[in-house]
Amino acid sequence: MRLMAIAAMVIYLSGASSNFAIAEISSDYGQIKGINISHRGASGHAPEHTLHAYELGNVMDGDYIEIDLQMTKDGELIALHDETIDRTTDKNGLVKNLTLKEIKKLDAGSWFNEAFPEKKSTEYVGLQIPTLREVIERFGSDSKFFIETKSPEVYPGMEEKLINILSEYNLIGVHQTFGNVIVQSFSGESLRQIHQIDESIPLVQLLSYYAPAIITDSEISKIKEYAVGVGLHYTAVSPGYIKKVTDSGLMVFPYTVNEKEDMNMLLEWGVTGMFTNYPDRLNEVIQSRISKNP
Numbered sequence: 001m002r003l004m005a006i007a008a009m010v011i012y013l014s015g016a017s018s019n020f021a022i023a024e025i026s027s028d029y030g031q032i033k034g035i036n037i038s039h040r041g042a043s044g045h046a047p048e049h050t051l052h053a054y055e056l057g058n059v060m061d062g063d064y065i066e067i068d069l070q071m072t073k074d075g076e077l078i079a080l081h082d083e084t085i086d087r088t089t090d091k092n093g094l095v096k097n098l099t100l101k102e103i104k105k106l107d108a109g110s111w112f113n114e115a116f117p118e119k120k121s122t123e124y125v126g127l128q129i130p131t132l133r134e135v136i137e138r139f140g141s142d143s144k145f146f147i148e149t150k151s152p153e154v155y156p157g158m159e160e161k162l163i164n165i166l167s168e169y170n171l172i173g174v175h176q177t178f179g180n181v182i183v184q185s186f187s188g189e190s191l192r193q194i195h196q197i198d199e200s201i202p203l204v205q206l207l208s209y210y211a212p213a214i215i216t217d218s219e220i221s222k223i224k225e226y227a228v229g230v231g232l233h234y235t236a237v238s239p240g241y242i243k244k245v246t247d248s249g250l251m252v253f254p255y256t257v258n259e260k261e262d263m264n265m266l267l268e269w270g271v272t273g274m275f276t277n278y279p280d281r282l283n284e285v286i287q288s289r290i291s292k293n294p
């Protein structure tokens, strides 16, 4: 396995084709199955971006844990979607103005009980915001990570910190299993910075289309210079868009798909995988498709 990973990286770095890298990541899946990405963990069931939600994502057989990154005042990478702590904790403020010690005092679970009383649990009260290190230490060898650099313009240097941590835990570099870590961002600049430091990391360019998505040959060529795939809102994609992008050799990962009907339709249209708050639902859809296409 390790030799395969190194071979994949050598071929990828040699510029032979991003298609080889894609095959390494998606070959086990194909059109019937699709890669199942637990969006902020199994965040339809438990408070997003807590170890509890990530654990549930694994229990529900998600293939990847999705992690959004923010950076504290003292330079620690933490798993959080928003630039502020307002929505998902018991206090208010900007992450960039708070130290890790201050972040660790926050209750990142009780908001979920209030927002979703039908799903509430006493276990969620007082859950902490995890650091990236804590997530890796808890799940590192057993999980795959789809990591997003959030608001990189607010956090200069976050890319280097991310790579240092991934490297320290042997998730990238010669010890990596290729594709176990994918880095995604809406910022092409942030992704390019990642590749300036380590060109072997597979990258996904997030796109913020909300109208029917259109992509030109020239845009595809530019994205292929550094990325192996794109991610965009699921309501923006069409069969034609998916065919054009996947025919070019790029993978397509719509977000955030929570209804079975949409999951099935997108798999039918040929997406590579998708982000979902309900990895259990996506697995049910996949199992049903497998049973119909043995």
Ligand code: G3P
Pocket (backbone or CB within 6 Å): 039, 068, 081, 148, 184, 206, 231, 255, 256, 275
């Ligand atoms: O990373 C894919 C998707 O999560 C992008 O949207 O806002 O949920 O990070 P957001």
Ligand code: CA
Pocket (backbone or CB within 6 Å): 066, 067, 068, 148
């Ligand atoms: Ca995200």
